[in-house]
Amino acid sequence: MIGASSIRKEGRAKVLGTAIYTDDKFMSGALHGLTVRSEVPRGILRAIHFGEGIPWEEFTLVTAADIPGTNLVASVVDDQPFLVGIGEEITHSQQAVLLLAHADRHLAEKARRAVRLEIEELPAVLDIQSSLDLQPLIYGTSNLLKEIRIAKGDPDPIWAQAAHVIEGEYRTGAQEQMYIEPNAMLSVVEPKDGLLQVTVWGSLQCPYYVHGALKQLFGLPEKQVRVVAMEMGGAFGGKEDYPSVNGGHAALLAWKSGKPVRLIYDREEDLACTTKRHPSRTRLRTAFDADGNLLALEADFILDGGAYATLSPVVLSRGAVHAAGVYRCPHVRIHARAVATNTPPPGAFRGFGAPQSLFAMERHMDRCARKLGLDAVELRRKNFLRMGDTMATGQVIREDLDLAGLMDRALASIGYRDKRAAFALINEDDSPIKRGVGFSVFMHGCGFTGNGESHVASVAGVEGLADGTVAVLAASTEMGQGKNTVFAQIVAEALQLHVELVDTAPVDTDHVPNSGPTVASRSTMMVGRILEDAAIGFKQALVQQGFLAEPYTPESFQAAVAKAVATLGTLRCYGQYHRPPNIQWDDVTYQGDAYPTYSWACYAAEVAVDLDTFEVKVADFVAVQEVGRVVNPTLAAGQIEGGVAQGIGWGLWEEVTMQRGRMINNQMTNYIIPTSVDLPRIQVIFLENAHAGGPGGAKGIGELPMDGPAPAVVNALENALGALRLDEVPMTPDRLLERCEEVSHG
Amino acid sequence: MADRIDLSLKINGADHSVSVHPFARLLDVLREELRLTGTKEGCGEGECGACSVLLNGRVVNSCLVPAVQAQGAEVVTVEGLAEGENLSSLQAAFLVHNGAQCGFCTPGMLVSATDLIHRCPNPSDDEIRDGLAGNLCRCTGYAKILDAVHTAAEREAAR
Numbered sequence: 001m002i003g004a005s006s007i008r009k010e011g012r013a014k015v016l017g018t019a020i021y022t023d024d025k026f027m028s029g030a031l032h033g034l035t036v037r038s039e040v041p042r043g044i045l046r047a048i049h050f051g052e053g054i055p056w057e058e059f060t061l062v063t064a065a066d067i068p069g070t071n072l073v074a075s076v077v078d079d080q081p082f083l084v085g086i087g088e089e090i091t092h093s094q095q096a097v098l099l100l101a102h103a104d105r106h107l108a109e110k111a112r113r114a115v116r117l118e119i120e121e122l123p124a125v126l127d128i129q130s131s132l133d134l135q136p137l138i139y140g141t142s143n144l145l146k147e148i149r150i151a152k153g154d155p156d157p158i159w160a161q162a163a164h165v166i167e168g169e170y171r172t173g174a175q176e177q178m179y180i181e182p183n184a185m186l187s188v189v190e191p192k193d194g195l196l197q198v199t200v201w202g203s204l205q206c207p208y209y210v211h212g213a214l215k216q217l218f219g220l221p222e223k224q225v226r227v228v229a230m231e232m233g234g235a236f237g238g239k240e241d242y243p244s245v246n247g248g249h250a251a252l253l254a255w256k257s258g259k260p261v262r263l264i265y266d267r268e269e270d271l272a273c274t275t276k277r278h279p280s281r282t283r284l285r286t287a288f289d290a291d292g293n294l295l296a297l298e299a300d301f302i303l304d305g306g307a308y309a310t311l312s313p314v315v316l317s318r319g320a321v322h323a324a325g326v327y328r329c330p331h332v333r334i335h336a337r338a339v340a341t342n343t344p345p346p347g348a349f350r351g352f353g354a355p356q357s358l359f360a361m362e363r364h365m366d367r368c369a370r371k372l373g374l375d376a377v378e379l380r381r382k383n384f385l386r387m388g389d390t391m392a393t394g395q396v397i398r399e400d401l402d403l404a405g406l407m408d409r410a411l412a413s414i415g416y417r418d419k420r421a422a423f424a425l426i427n428e429d430d431s432p433i434k435r436g437v438g439f440s441v442f443m444h445g446c447g448f449t450g451n452g453e454s455h456v457a458s459v460a461g462v463e464g465l466a467d468g469t470v471a472v473l474a475a476s477t478e479m480g481q482g483k484n485t486v487f488a489q490i491v492a493e494a495l496q497l498h499v500e501l502v503d504t505a506p507v508d509t510d511h512v513p514n515s516g517p518t519v520a521s522r523s524t525m526m527v528g529r530i531l532e533d534a535a536i537g538f539k540q541a542l543v544q545q546g547f548l549a550e551p552y553t554p555e556s557f558q559a560a561v562a563k564a565v566a567t568l569g570t571l572r573c574y575g576q577y578h579r580p581p582n583i584q585w586d587d588v589t590y591q592g593d594a595y596p597t598y599s600w601a602c603y604a605a606e607v608a609v610d611l612d613t614f615e616v617k618v619a620d621f622v623a624v625q626e627v628g629r630v631v632n633p634t635l636a637a638g639q640i641e642g643g644v645a646q647g648i649g650w651g652l653w654e655e656v657t658m659q660r661g662r663m664i665n666n667q668m669t670n671y672i673i674p675t676s677v678d679l680p681r682i683q684v685i686f687l688e689n690a691h692a693g694g695p696g697g698a699k700g701i702g703e704l705p706m707d708g709p710a711p712a713v714v715n716a717l718e719n720a721l722g723a724l725r726l727d728e729v730p731m732t733p734d735r736l737l738e739r740c741e742e743v744s745h746g
Numbered sequence: 747m748a749d750r751i752d753l754s755l756k757i758n759g760a761d762h763s764v765s766v767h768p769f770a771r772l773l774d775v776l777r778e779e780l781r782l783t784g785t786k787e788g789c790g791e792g793e794c795g796a797c798s799v800l801l802n803g804r805v806v807n808s809c810l811v812p813a814v815q816a817q818g819a820e821v822v823t824v825e826g827l828a829e830g831e832n833l834s835s836l837q838a839a840f841l842v843h844n845g846a847q848c849g850f851c852t853p854g855m856l857v858s859a860t861d862l863i864h865r866c867p868n869p870s871d872d873e874i875r876d877g878l879a880g881n882l883c884r885c886t887g888y889a890k891i892l893d894a895v896h897t898a899a900e901r902e903a904a905r
Contacts, residue, residue, distance in 0.1 A: 181786065
């Protein structure tokens, strides 16, 4: 059970091609929905003109004026309209203005192109600096979507006293999640028992987010809204917040037409209008004593939050908490801001702000080592957090933390010392190929930041079925990460059953409780822990009611469940999240336990740079991590390998090119993700250290592998090429050429 | 221009006659007319390979094949890989090695890998990488897919 590489529960359907994704669900008489969007970044919508030659009377059309409830997408801040109405402000180039639907997909597309929007353009803010400069003011009174300050000690007196003060500025670009299944929704809105019933089936990570958004959009009570998560072709955060928007759009068309409506984005639309990773700018200032001990750290961390708040406040929060990295430092000041721009709003993407701030910190540590004349390994070793140390938020490390052990293991596995020595010689040759090896050390907070878990107060449960098997009741969704399998293993372990006797109930808000969103590396650790409690409660109930006697065999347990169901009918047992008493957090001061625990890692990369083409090949990669106890080693390794691939892509190739606030490389042809020929085999090593708060000792894993690859690869580039201005990702061939020319031209 | 055109083709061994939109793609015939939804659309421009099928024995992106060009053709989709209830060696190996995570690239990946093993019965890592370079996967980093193809190739060789 826990610790075994159980086979993926839904794997058979996936390899047979019989797994049903949203676009695979047939619905008789369904219309095809499409969205008409603004093409300018900012302006006032004056009119919608319907072109000639289209049988408009056959179309279902929805504008802002049709919306029955509140025209605001339910989110952290309710600031984003589903549709912009006449006379209202357009705030980005992909703003939805009109929805249309028709039975003929080809005619619907023709109609979309025949709509002309009359927009009075206004000056737009398209980058971080213009937003900070209020050129012009576009959001609230300050262009700030969120501002956070974290303080520990007082860095100010330190700068003058310290032997060394080192500053740096680092930037990271937007990144597309590029799930292979584009965003997809299907909706039916019809009366049931005299009441309007809104149903959405979709590719979505968080059924209860969409449920909440639909309630607000239609002004309906909970019972009249139903959301069903279909099989999902990848998400990575890209289907966390956006489905509240396109789910609402599909439902509006279904409501207005009285027919089923499919709203399936094609790739170009998906890339242009859905959420991405937030672009960032981080300025760091660090003070060291003569021996290289870190004395003070100041971080100015800024995210480009786009036109609406979406999840920017919480992405910023995670990024800010991770900004000081894995180092002990007595004086820390972190100032974090998410600024508004007239660009399509970014949102959740695996790592959620942490990859941005950790890229800055881990690049900065290598640059500091160079400036201090110290080895990057020894500088880190000297400053690592250890048990009993205090992080920037005042959180005390209570676990037996051995970052030096993680680092040494990763460096030994990649042959760091030997390669450094060998490459120093080889790189003096005339060959255009230069080699380097580098690494990063980092952590990822497990579960929501701060009081997030307390606010959601997740519920999950187990249900006995008539055949004596057990179903998991949770709104957590399967996006490929292995939730179905891992939950079954956790419940099977708690009940001492074969994993075959436990499966997942369909994720349908009519049937499963709100176990919270499927995000934040929280499903295994947080929901899994609730399921463990629920399973034990379920077993105790069976014993107390006289259906089960301990000790039992899996067979006698199954017989007991079948008998209990036959006798009592429905048989469910739920558990709920309760904040452990030793976890304290203050939302106002940003002091306390930012996370119940962290996963820790050291990643090492070897690169080969071709100075004729400036292409970079990642020749070897080692990922060593401590994620508590590993529930399913094969699935866990898959998470790490996939996350590393995404992280390398972000570090080297994946560039979102914007022009007038619009992504112009919105095709798979020119937004480049890694293919099978671009990646080495990734060595994955787990150092297990059971965490008392997680089910069977497990911690979170999903996002961790996104945090480390980009700084490891860029640190390796510096080793290959010497001190260049390697301060930004993606470090594409163009950018690398530019950085090399800066040096050769002085 | 005719509203619909008639098309006959053999899919996974069975004969089909369908009437389709003149601009329909082979992918639309499979998914919409025949409801063989195992074949997926990820990009519609021949980049991702999720819609890969065998057309007269060769791997094609079915999103780039006009349906009219498939007149009289033999097509194999992911639904045609298993023998009844028995998974093919590749399907079984993908299951065991976790070669399918979200599963959306899997049908196309399996079709391309089937063709690869047919052409190259004992492929190296690099030969598999080359053979599957037209099939994008965002979940796995490809390692588990390489493992699965090796296992399947070994099992096929032993038969």
